[in-house]
Amino acid sequence: MNSPALARLASGGFSIGIEAPLDNDWTQAGENARRASKRLPGEPDLQRHADLARLADRLGFRALWVRDVPVYDPSFGDAAQVFEVFSYLGYLAGITDDILLGTAAVVLPIREPLLTLKSAATVQRLSGNRLLMGVASGDRPVEYPLFGRDFAGRGGSFREQVALLRDGAQAILPPGLDVLPKMDAPLPLLVAGLAQQEPAWIGGRMDGCLAYPGTPEDHQHRVAAWRAVAGAKPYASFIHLDLAERPDEPLQRWRFGLRGGREALIAELQALRAAGVDHVGLHFRRNRRPLDETFHEIAEHVLPHFHLAR
Template identity: 55%
Template sequence: MISPTRPLDRLTQGPLTLGVELPLDNDWVRTDRAPSTPFGVPDMRAHAELIGQVDTLGFRAAWLRDVPLFDPAFGDAGQVFELFTYLGYLASHTDNLLLGTAAAVLPLRQPWLVRKAAASVQALSEDRLLLGVASGDRPAEYPLFGEEFTTRGAAFRHAVDVIKGQADDALSDGQAILPAATRPPLLSAGLSQQTPEWIGREMDGWLAYPGTPQDHIRRVTLWRQVAGDKPYVSFIHLNLEDDPHAPVRRHRFGLSSGRLALMEELSAMQDAGVNHIGFHLRRNRRPLTETLEELGREVLPHFS
């Protein structure tokens, strides 16, 4: 397999690039949600128009969750659609966006089929896939899929070997997983039950949990020690306020602010060594078309 570099090169042309995390819905704060819709299930009716807007405005990447089983106890259905099916759809409805998974739960998926699905999306999207992977953190899912939660770390390592072509001795003569010309870059969400050293050696990048610039300074330092200059990616749960001068008010995993304070926050993350930030907008109180337009016109030009 050819080593994946092109999507990573595009992701890190910055020094800080910006993206979005799907679903593009502010369902966590909307008051017009249908009473019959459980909390955590977004409204996907406008998803095609919104992803087109994101692509046109010049955001660098769109990131998708992998939520195999909706469980009200966790209150999150992700973007509803199955991960690889939706990636194929998004690839055909966008021209420039990198398409990232944050992250595919490898122990719940057959690894040879993950390899084929990922290679297919990578080929059909013209090398726009960033394959974020994880060991999973929802114990309730594992019995349904016939997998052991306690051994998910070993299952994760085996799946990585398969995706990277390091288990191909299991194939008989002449057998192959097609398309085989390239593989997408692998980025781990958190440590995936592994050591930092293993993640730094085996992964092409790191999806770090949201935090303050001070949090990222500590994490980037660790990442550079084990992984050198490989990409470091994180996310902000953002509520972009109408007043561009509104100060930062922090909440779990992110902040509310006007665009000027947001730009100061992003500059601090850039200084900390963060390569890419994805905006999670489910807490955003303004219409998303309006917020995306402001981010694209007023914030992106200062970074991406």
């Protein structure tokens, strides 16, 4: 697929991005601040999100990923970045210049297909073709009845919506009707999980993979499975990071991520690159240090190991 955003994602062989929300609310200090401000459990502090998005853009992080969580569910305790995904991406497109804007991931079966197409085309146009559209079938059964959708049939709905996004809804629109704006570049679709599909279907129809966090050894096996059905299409994943102040602090693993100094982070990213991973988005909700300080350290000491100078 001739997508400028997809080509940039793994330009140079490997790249590093950031996953929203831009807050470290999963730390003890963050939890104390949440209680004091009477935010819900899992609801991040959004006061600095715009400044931090601009900073990530200026510092050269490759992509900024946002999630699709339509309804807050206290049993999950995670409101993601709170804002509606396409509205937020439109806002981010207006305040950033270069960073790619990704969804991780839009739950297609609970959305109205034509409006999803129009929203994606709008963000793609407003951002200058910076949209990377991660898509999924969803894993929260509580949402489906609220939207009048069938959870058991989400696999078929996912296939139908992928077809609609691919052909711009031409197969279903009556003659003379269209969805504007028209896309002037292909819309890159990256899948989270298997979306209730066979691996061969996913590999043939998706443009990239958004994999759950894991160790380099985990990803080595997953990348091999992806390459078997998708060839060289990009494979991306995420790390929940707590970057220590001491550059040489050893790595400590936890579920979905790690704590350590920048030397441990560099070694982990090098191992992921060697395992075949093309892009890693860093998630900072467990990060104990101020995010702007952390972004600057990574940009100065980590990105040069992986991003080619522009």
